[in-house]
Amino acid sequence: MDHRDIIASLTPEQRDRLTEKSDAAGLGHLVVHWGLIVLLGVLIAIRVPFWWALMLPQGILIVFLFTLLHEAVHRTPFKSEWLNDWVARVSGFMLSLGADWFRYFHFAHHRYTQDPENDPELAGPKPETMAQYIVHVSGLPVWWGQVKGMVVNAFGGGKASYIPGKGEAKVRREAIAILALYAVLIAGSIWLRTDVLLWVWIIPALLGQPFLRLYLLAEHGRCPFVANMLENTRTTATNWVVRRLAWNMPYHAEHHSYPSVPFHRLPEFHEIVENHLKVTEDGYVRFNAKYIEGLR
Secondary structure, X not given: OOHHHXXXXXXHHHHHHHOOOOHHXXXXXXXXXXXXXXXXXXXXXXXXXXXXXXXXXHHHHHHOHHHHHHHHHOOOOOOOHHHHHHHHHHHHHHOOOOHHHHHHHXXXXXXXXXXXXOOHHHHOOOOOOHHHHHHHHHOHHHHHHHHHHHXXXXXXXXXXXXXXXXXXXXXXXXXXXXXHHHHHHHHHHHHHOOOHHHHHHHHHHHHHHHHHHHHHHHHHOOOOOOOOOOOOOOEEEOOHHHHHHOOOOOOHHHHXXXXXXXXXXXXXXXXXXXXXXXXXXXXXXXXXXXXXXXXX
């Protein structure tokens, strides 16, 4: 069975339950994720003893806002559409990713998953040598690409094929607004002679990015270039902490098979498709160990 057969086999009652959105479930998860970022940020800002040790967990929490951004552009974490959109904007701002731009990019990825000709995620090839792997995991190319992309979107230096004509102005306005707000924050920090943002946000995000790279590589790395979402996407077994941090996106084949299922229903959908998953792995450490073994 492929993912289409699985969806077709669901009863109307199952579909209604699996796709039921909930503001309560989303807000409960959001309060913990954003609350921890605020808490650690305050502790770092006031320089509690060993405050520097808090920058790594702070950074991991910040960069894993990507998984929240990813869900919010699908408008599934919350029942209220405005809440999905504003959470996506705030999360994208923290990561130098415009929510409107990312929605177009990501929907093209879903439409053409693992299609070498059309999947925009494959525009940047996966690492095939140890040197490429180290550079990839460092996250530095990602930050450079995101900042560069923001500038290009703001000043119209290029047009991505996945952005429709009607969306170009929206993407441009968004990029300009984000860059303007960054400029205000930088100017304010210089004026006030404070380095709080550096230690609370920027350096932690740089430290945390490698953990997100290791996580994201498992989603499609070494998966076949086929159309079946149960085969071109990997589900990775992991612990409760990682699943919560990543908004249940380790159930990634499930998400690609039925994107309308909100994060809090993915464990239930996993039970339905578990025996039909083609590519799985027992943990992210094991996946990356195997990936490294396959490098040239």
